[in-house]
Every structure is written in C-alpha cells, then in structure tokens.
Amino acid sequence: MRVSFPFSAIVGQDEMKRALLIAAVDARIGGVMVFGDRGTGKSTAVRALAALLPPIAAADAGYQDGTVRKGKVPVPFVDLPLGATEDRVVGALDLERALGAGVKAFEPGLLARANGGFLYIDEVNLLEDHIVDLLLDVAASGENVVEREGLSVRHPARFVLVGSGNPEEGELRPQLLDRFGLSVEVRTPQDLAQRVEILKRCDAFERDPAGFAEMWGRAERATVRRIARGRAALAGVVMPDAVLGFASRLCIAVGADGLRGELTLMRAARALAALDGIAVVSAAQISAVAPLALRHRLRRAVLDETGSTARIERALEELAA
Structure with missing residues (x-):
C-alpha cells in the first residue's frame, strides 16, 4: 500500500494547512483555492490530509450503483487532469444499451469517485470554463445529475474541492473564484533553515516511507483527534x-x-x-x-x-x- 507524506511533517505553509483543516471540519465552507509557485507542496498537503483522515463507511464513499457496500474504506482522493472530458468528469450514459436492453447503463465519472473525499484540480485556472462551472455547481449542491436524450441519473457527489494554480499562467474568472470558500497564497520558502529542513524530510521519506510515517505517527494521531473533536463540537x-x-x-x-x-x-x-x-x-x-x-x-x-x-x-x- 502506498504511503503518503505525513500532513504533520509538512514544513511551513501554515496558512494552507489551516485552510485545509477548516475545510475538513466543515465541508459547507466550499473548498479551498491555493494560489502560488510550483513545487510548494500543494498537492502533497491535500493528499496527506485525505490519507490522514479516519476511514469512512464504504456506503458513503464513491458512487453506489444500486449496491450496498459494507465496512470501511480510505477517504477518497481524486486528481482531476486538465485534459479530462466532460463525460470523464460527470460520467457517461450508454444510450445504445439503455434503449436496447432497457437498463440505465451508467459509467461513473471522477465526481462519483470523489464522493466522501477530496477532488483536487491542479492549474484549475487553465481548466475549461464550462468544466469549472460544472464542478462548482456540483460541489455546492452535493449531487451530480447526468442527462442524455431524456434519460437521467442522479448520485451523491459530496466532496471538498481543492484547486491550485499560478496566477501568472492565467487568472480564474472572478465569479468562479468567488465560489471557492477559502483562498490561500503559498510562496517558495526564502528562509535557509526551512529549506534545508524540507530537503531533509523529503530525503528521509524517499529513503524509508514507512519508517518516516511511523516517526510522525504521534503527531498525525493528534491531528486526527483535533479534527474529530472539531467536527463533534462544531x-x-x-x-x-x-x-x-x-x-x-x-x-x-x-x-x-x-x-x-x-x-x-x-x-x-x-x-x-x-x-x-x-x-x-x-x-x-x-x-x-x-x-x-x-x-x-x-x-x-x-x-x-x-x-x-x-x-x-x-x-x-x-x-x-
């Protein structure tokens, strides 16, 4: 099983970590937009937080196509690529099968996979506007609707939307940016000691991911308890x-x-x-x-x-x- 870099071991970027923790406590906030330089740990932080959170009921994760799953599964983390088509994002209806066999043949998309977890979009400012519109609408409603030629499929799509991008490569439309709950600015660290510590931790993780994760286990468990208490007290x-x-x-x-x-x-x-x-x-x-x-x-x-x-x-x- 792949080991994620520990959330607690991320050096600096306190504002980004605070925003992600707030979103983890109250998903109604509407997601997080992270602006900043490349290579500053944006996707690492989101993936680390998703891996840190306690497993959720299988019935609450992903899209349930009429089946009931039991047990616990990890919190979903879905990375949406820039070139993704609308069908890949929302899912696709097989009209030929539906009309010929009389069944709703639905192929779940990335929104279905992200249900109960995190949907991460790197360089969201370069994503096609209609895809961004769609993502924000679904994130706000918690439901994805796919309609083709009079056929319709609805499924839950409740996730924390996290976007990242570099403003120098293209701005996000203001009316779309406003739909993200929180906005974070991250920069490449200029403090020498901080940069050296980042290098040391990355090297230690690459050499022994399991051992590094175990070393940060106590801090990770404390963060899990903090999130759980926050959710309970909210x-x-x-x-x-x-x-x-x-x-x-x-x-x-x-x-x-x-x-x-x-x-x-x-x-x-x-x-x-x-x-x-x-x-x-x-x-x-x-x-x-x-x-x-x-x-x-x-x-x-x-x-x-x-x-x-x-x-x-x-x-x-x-x-x-």
Whole structure:
C-alpha cells in the first residue's frame, strides 16, 4: 500500500494547512483555492490530509450503483487532469444499451469517485470554463445529475474541492473564484533553515516511507483527534451577534461583493474555534480567517495598489482601533 507524506511533517505553509483543516471540519465552507509557485507542496498537503483522515463507511464513499457496500474504506482522493472530458468528469450514459436492453447503463465519472473525499484540480485556472462551472455547481449542491436524450441519473457527489494554480499562467474568472470558500497564497520558502529542513524530510521519506510515517505517527494521531473533536463540537459553537456585526463591518470596509464572503467568514471562524476547542467565537477567530475568506472576493481598487491581504489587515486594524 502506498504511503503518503505525513500532513504533520509538512514544513511551513501554515496558512494552507489551516485552510485545509477548516475545510475538513466543515465541508459547507466550499473548498479551498491555493494560489502560488510550483513545487510548494500543494498537492502533497491535500493528499496527506485525505490519507490522514479516519476511514469512512464504504456506503458513503464513491458512487453506489444500486449496491450496498459494507465496512470501511480510505477517504477518497481524486486528481482531476486538465485534459479530462466532460463525460470523464460527470460520467457517461450508454444510450445504445439503455434503449436496447432497457437498463440505465451508467459509467461513473471522477465526481462519483470523489464522493466522501477530496477532488483536487491542479492549474484549475487553465481548466475549461464550462468544466469549472460544472464542478462548482456540483460541489455546492452535493449531487451530480447526468442527462442524455431524456434519460437521467442522479448520485451523491459530496466532496471538498481543492484547486491550485499560478496566477501568472492565467487568472480564474472572478465569479468562479468567488465560489471557492477559502483562498490561500503559498510562496517558495526564502528562509535557509526551512529549506534545508524540507530537503531533509523529503530525503528521509524517499529513503524509508514507512519508517518516516511511523516517526510522525504521534503527531498525525493528534491531528486526527483535533479534527474529530472539531467536527463533534462544531454545531455547539456559539456565534454572538456582536461578532457577526464585526464580520459584517469588516466585509463592508474592504468592499467584499455579495454576502457569500460573510457567510464563509462566519463558517470558517466557527470551524477554527471548534478546531481549537473554543466554545464561543470572538473577533480573534474572525481576524484569523479573514484573509482566507475574503482576499479573493475584493474588487480591485484603481487608486489602491496594495494587495488584498494588506487591505484586509489594514481594515482589521482600523476596526480594532
């Protein structure tokens, strides 16, 4: 069995790891978009988190074609290639067999395989727009519908959508980017000690994957417990009106379009509080997740050359004053 690089052993990239943990606690947040340089551990982190999570009931994983599976299976991790056709993504109906034999012959696609787990798209900004539209619609509804010539098949498709890309190679349309719950920026580490530690850990993993994973076993189990506690506590975390007011004032101050940003900000702050064992959300949690939830939803200010993150941080400072 293939051994994944331990999530806990990933050096740096704290913002990306935090966003993924938040999404693992509350899938309603709507997935994570990771912008940044190549070779910064984006797919490694997502694959590692999927491998870290406890096995799920077989009946909840993948597409169930009328059969009931028993037992537990690993959390699905599906990598969607750029050249994937629509049929490969959503699945295909065999019309000839359906009309000739009178049965619904359905070949499940990547969305079916991802049910209950993670769907990862590298360079999502280069994916065809209609495929991205489709993915986001399914991710929001939790259901995939395939229709051909009057025939229709529906199946659950509940997954955490994670996209990554380099903005220099093509931007994602703003209305699509807004549909991702959280946005993360990753950069190649410039700290020498950090880079050396990355090299050492990668080398140790390549030499002895099982031994390296065992060495990080305690930290991995602690992360699993943290996620499990967060999921269990999520529904009971209190969001005071004063904190909701703070979140709304922040969104107004930075000029976030629509209300999706505020909803995501609320959900992400609640999930972070649950992860940290905090029963009542405060402005501290809102401030911690604000860049993740809002930076990709800001209109570009012609007279303001500062980046989105800087604008959010400045607004937070002004609101706290």
